[in-house]
Amino acid sequence: MSMDAMEALLTARRLTEGVTPLKTDCGRACAHACCQPDETGRGGMLLFPGEEQLYRGLAGYRITPYTALEIPALLLTCEGQCVRTERPLSCRIFPLLPKYKDGSVRVVRDRRGFEVCPLLPSGLGAFRPEFVEAVRSAGEVLYQSEAHRNFLDQLHKLIAGFVL
Numbered sequence: 001m002s003m004d005a006m007e008a009l010l011t012a013r014r015l016t017e018g019v020t021p022l023k024t025d026c027g028r029a030c031a032h033a034c035c036q037p038d039e040t041g042r043g044g045m046l047l048f049p050g051e052e053q054l055y056r057g058l059a060g061y062r063i064t065p066y067t068a069l070e071i072p073a074l075l076l077t078c079e080g081q082c083v084r085t086e087r088p089l090s091c092r093i094f095p096l097l098p099k100y101k102d103g104s105v106r107v108v109r110d111r112r113g114f115e116v117c118p119l120l121p122s123g124l125g126a127f128r129p130e131f132v133e134a135v136r137s138a139g140e141v142l143y144q145s146e147a148h149r150n151f152l153d154q155l156h157k158l159i160a161g162f163v164l
């Protein structure tokens with residue numbers, strides 16, 4: 001049975017709310033590289049299906065269409081600082097991603113993150129086990145929703161083409 005997309009999203013956001021990639025502030029070494037806009041000033045984070053509804057009326061965000069996926073998607077652009085409770089799911093799980101493979105949900109490194117995140121080359125062992133587990137648990141829930149499953153499938157298809 002497919003889980004309601006919003007219920008799955010809210011659960012996944014809750015599961016990843018308080019956990020950070022490292023015990024210490026991982027942004028200290030990289031000056032929060034993943035929160036800085038790219039050289040075009042755009043950057044942005046992909047929203048999970050329905051997540052745009054949570055940003056209605058919130059100041060400091062812009063939502064624009066993202067056309068590189070084979071399904072309609074939206075990109076959230078921020079001002080490089082945000083309240084933790086407002087962080088989109090993509091930011092909460094960055095630079096990892098859940099991936100359904102061979103009957104179970106695993107956690108993989110997000111190839112899109114290699115350019116910015118100094119932790120990624122060291123492998124999953126560079127991250128707090130609690131963080132990896134939170135990303136996996138969020139994935140367990142997301143993959144029960146058809147909308148999020150499609151989104152993640154499309155996303156993995158896209159980033160498989162990224163060269164490391």
Ligand code: SF4
Nearest residue numbers: 026027030032034117
């Ligand atoms: S780029 Fe990596 S190390 Fe830096 S803040 Fe983001 S997740 Fe942490």
Ligand code: SF4
Nearest residue numbers: 035078080081082091
């Ligand atoms: S929404 Fe917040 S966590 Fe995400 S990139 Fe912007 S400032 Fe960083």
